[in-house]
Amino acid sequence: MRRVVAAAIGFVSIAAAVTAWAEPPAGAAACSGCHPASARMTSPVPRLAGLDRAAIVRAMQDFRSGTRAATVMDRIAKGFTDAEIQAIAAWYATQR
């Protein structure tokens, strides 16, 4: 698990070095279609920027396994691997 996280963080920093910006890992940019990117938005769907990394990982894993009730997140979480979830969570945790 720890190695996966390290790999994920490594990926993010390599991407950052290339474009001088913390480029979102695969899949992360799509989340803001529903999860507000802007802090001024009010929505029943939570903002992800700055959330705890481990909390995002746990939520995605629980949505994927069906242990957490969902409307669409169960269907979406099933499209992501553990490594992808780790990378997305690590990236959102650093966003503000």
Next chain:
Amino acid sequence: MKAGRREFLKLGVAATASVALFPVPAFAQGAAPRVVVVGGGFAGASCARALRQADPRIAVTLVEANATFTACPFSNAVIGGLRELSAQQFTYERVAADGIAVARTTATAVDAAARSVTLADGARVPYDRLVLAPGIEIRWGALPGYDEAAAAHMPHAWRAGEQTVLLRQQLEAMPDGGLVVISAPANPFRCPPGPYERASLIAHYLKTKKPKSKLMILDAKDAFSKQRLFQAAWAELYPGLLEWVPLSKGGNVTSVDAATRTLVTDFGRHQAKVANVIPPQKAGRIADVAGVADGSGWCPIDPVTFESKLQPRIHVIGDAAIAGAMPKSAFAANSQAKTCAAAVARLLAGATPSAPKLINTCYSLVAPDYGISVAGVYQPSPSGQLAEVAGSGGVSPAGAPRATRAAEALLAEAWFRTITDETFG
């Protein structure tokens, strides 16, 4: 304002002329790389903003003819009298505030070899990368009898705006007991569940205001998006009011007569009091002009970068693109826009784009408090298409309690506010 833009364009020409001498990577020359985005909808406006976010050194020009964007998602609620058109409308002020040059004009030509876009006033805007996000164009004449004049009598309302209001006004003017007919096209077309959401919300209007009326969907297909969910909801909410006629039962409309609001199928003629003809479509006009549309009328693209398979350095996103398993939806357009922007930023920096993962989520309202959804996760397949990730995605559960449907109706509205804020706010 106009002089200002001219000055800007002149400066742009000078700046990019030096870039053109040393093509790749654009950043190596020290000059700002230029990206022109044509089309200011969910795809184009999102992409322009995402490009600036990915790298503020990129000079982005957004070419869009309209000062106001009118969103199609939720326009069916306008038709059904549940919402006003003004709630669908957005401007480009915040987009421009991101440092994007918004050119309020039409792109009339693309010179792929010289890498320039020609605007309606004749000005040529050079680019290092071009992103086309032109949405759809109606295939006028593909359905015999249905041309632009006919659309004034039998609205399509498939590009939101005046047509949306016209269809609503026709429904409001119709006496109780009238027949409303919707003609739904064969695949592919913008917003696959759209005709059926529209039928639902028109049925809701009729049930509430004109209960002796009938609604018929004449369909060129035998199956459609979220079909089981729609049909179960129709049986529950609109029994005896709404009839779906599939292709195999004579649903394919072969011609129309606008003067009498008559729709002709192989099996008979239907004279409507209100007729909504959702006609066959193709990629917006500039796609054809730029040579990025194939024989289908749509645009084949690389699933990693959204670069055209027909013209180098031209990317196509949104409804105009052939995006494999991804539907032509606003969510998909926004997701593709951000993927394309990241790829273009990397290409301009001389780096290799990474394999993307994209999401689509589409809500449909069957009634104001009854929402259903389809979701999917997509990635490039070994065969070079955007394919759905196995085991992911799907539609809302069948037989879910009304509380779930009510929750999805609220989430639909929240989605609209969020995605329009990201795109225009």
